Amino acid sequence: MSSDTSKSKSLSRRERESARHRQEMLDAAEAAFSEYGFEKARMEDIAQRAEFAVGTLYRFFASKDQLYLELLREKADIMEKRLGEAINAGKTPLEKVRNIFFTRLDLFWDHKAFFRLMVQETEGSLHKPRLCGDENLAARYQRFLEQLKDYFEAGIREGEFRDVSAHCLLAAFEGILRNYVARLGYLDQDAPRDPAEEEAMFELFSHGACFAPKSQ
Amino acid sequence: MSSDTSKSKSLSRRERESARHRQEMLDAAEAAFSEYGFEKARMEDIAQRAEFAVGTLYRFFASKDQLYLELLREKADIMEKRLGEAINAGKTPLEKVRNIFFTRLDLFWDHKAFFRLMVQETEGSLHKPRLCGDENLAARYQRFLEQLKDYFEAGIREGEFRDVSAHCLLAAFEGILRNYVARLGYLDQDAPRDPAEEEAMFELFSHGACFAPKSQ
């Protein structure tokens, strides 16, 4: 990854340019897909945003599908990395879960366009062929969910979570988080970030909407 | 709403046939859109499922967009009606909210294909032109959300809900419900209905994932 120190400079002028262009295309694609959705976004839209000709896109990505896939992969890598760190930073399961919650919100604010895209395309589409590349993104998300479920299970054993089936916890967690993000990405598009609200959402996840029942 | 008793009898042979055909087309459209998504579903797919010719579709619906819209409108009407009844059946805000939760689950199990469709197309797409017909479905959903928010606000005043901002309550509620439904519609497609699980989800909404803090 960062191992070409000496020679990289000789090969680099071109290579760096190339990498930058590739990134510009991915960014343009992110914007276009996010705005129009995968189907409606035209390769020419993307090319124009990236300020390249259509043909140039095809020097970097074999097809529209492939471009989409690489975009997802790139983002997934970033998120997996940051989430991994966040998870490690938490000691107890609850801490881990909490870190996941807020890190995903951080990620949302850093990659808003991409989350719009995810919301549009991911929700029920994880099993769509388009999203199933070699390293299957759906599977990646599934794996992440499994991991998350493990924390819930651990948390239950350790008495941090109530004794509800872990996959219900998971569903509630994901639901609250994803819906909150979807709302911010669409309906309240221009609302600024509001830490208090975020805290409230997590609080709702942990303690619910109602007052605690008497005995317990 | 329901019946035009007097006039229907004179024209009815024809009218009833026509209405039946129209319904068959809507059903076919529901199935096709749900399976392929809006963009990928072809008018011919729909025609075939409905056992009509393509041209015939156009006698009933001006365009693919319009067909989609009318499908959504039809379903929205059904849901609005049943939800209205459920709401009326509840006395307190909490009861209303609870009824909404379970009635929407009932609706999911009665209109699975349609919910798949909603999950695919709705989440972030409510503002998409396609969905914005004359009577704006997005607006309808918004109106429903406003109403729901009112119940939360009332519930807060009446001490049934904790004193969290109503729109956070709303977001948590919608998130948990929608995500649960999305999961059932996609990942666990063949799982049978599980009332205990549904109850658990609602319980998570009301009392959260963690044990109640001591003092409160």
Next chain:
Amino acid sequence: MSSDTSKSKSLSRRERESARHRQEMLDAAEAAFSEYGFEKARMEDIAQRAEFAVGTLYRFFASKDQLYLELLREKADIMEKRLGEAINAGKTPLEKVRNIFFTRLDLFWDHKAFFRLMVQETEGSLHKPRLCGDENLAARYQRFLEQLKDYFEAGIREGEFRDVSAHCLLAAFEGILRNYVARLGYLDQDAPRDPAEEEAMFELFSHGACFAPKSQ
């Protein structure tokens, strides 16, 4: 094939039209491919010649390749049929060979455009993927050549042909015939049919360019 006498008339209006249109497209394709070659002929050229829109071609043929293939198949069927009859009409191997020679010339004059096409595309291209459909046309031609070779072998045994290896006879025969046809199809495009010349060509095949060596 010819079994739908009674009912065919009711279904036919459309079906016959359809068959006619299909044939018009095949004819247009024959002309276009023959004039420009497969690669350079555009689907739009074909559509224009057939006086249809491009899209209409695709109701009948799945792709340009497929259209080409069906064209070849259609012609191959015609030729196989007529050649079969010609072969049967000959008693001795020599007669069969002679009949093949002249029937192929008949076929040339009846399907000039197609022969131009064959000359362009067939010569060395029989093994090209494009030409290899389900019923492999290259294989069909090969099979025909095998059959022809059998007649040469039989003719050798029966003393009608000189004792040269049959595949050399075959090569000479095909060479003379195909080259003659190629010439007529291209260089002397407007020359009228000349039976004397045809006879001379066959005579050259049978007795060669030089006078017979003395003793033999």
Next chain:
Amino acid sequence: MSSDTSKSKSLSRRERESARHRQEMLDAAEAAFSEYGFEKARMEDIAQRAEFAVGTLYRFFASKDQLYLELLREKADIMEKRLGEAINAGKTPLEKVRNIFFTRLDLFWDHKAFFRLMVQETEGSLHKPRLCGDENLAARYQRFLEQLKDYFEAGIREGEFRDVSAHCLLAAFEGILRNYVARLGYLDQDAPRDPAEEEAMFELFSHGACFAPKSQ
């Protein structure tokens, strides 16, 4: 024709390099065109085979068409030269014809890839614009055929050939030769050279497939 001895020495280092590169490109083009055919061969294919960049091809050849043309010209020069020598080496018309036959076979075995190309592209394509450069290759081949025809005419006058119209002799000769070569270039691609077979083919040209008729 052959050498610019004086001037070549001053510029030669560069010039020789340049000439060598040009030749490498022509060879690469020969290979690519021969394998894929003119249309399907990409300039990049050629560049890669030649181990140059695409742009460099354009320093030597103005266009793909031009490159093709120059390739043909180069080969045509070689062949014309060798055929000229072969012709001169023959005393009588028959000897000349015989020499042409075998020299063209020699040329085939020395330039197999090119003959594959010829077979693919030449047969009926001599009148194609692509092949019609300034010095019109079709015309060159025509001129050669005219010359060949002259030998046949002379041979007829001198009693070496039977009294058939010279252009029929020509057609038979070319047909046998070209078809034999096409066969070797495609179907029996890996067959080794077989002098006996070659002799048999020429023998078939001269004395035909059948036994001589009694009286003559």
Next chain:
DNA sequence: AATGAATGAGGCTTCATTCAT
């Protein structure tokens, strides 16, 4: 001269929509 990234016209194909029967 050499490079190879960038260009963009042009081809194939799809599919919503129309219309003659």
Next chain:
DNA sequence: CATGAATGAAGCCTCATTCAT
């Protein structure tokens, strides 16, 4: 009303050619 063949605009992709380095 029903039909389904026909239409043609629009999208994806390829590749000959150019040009800044």
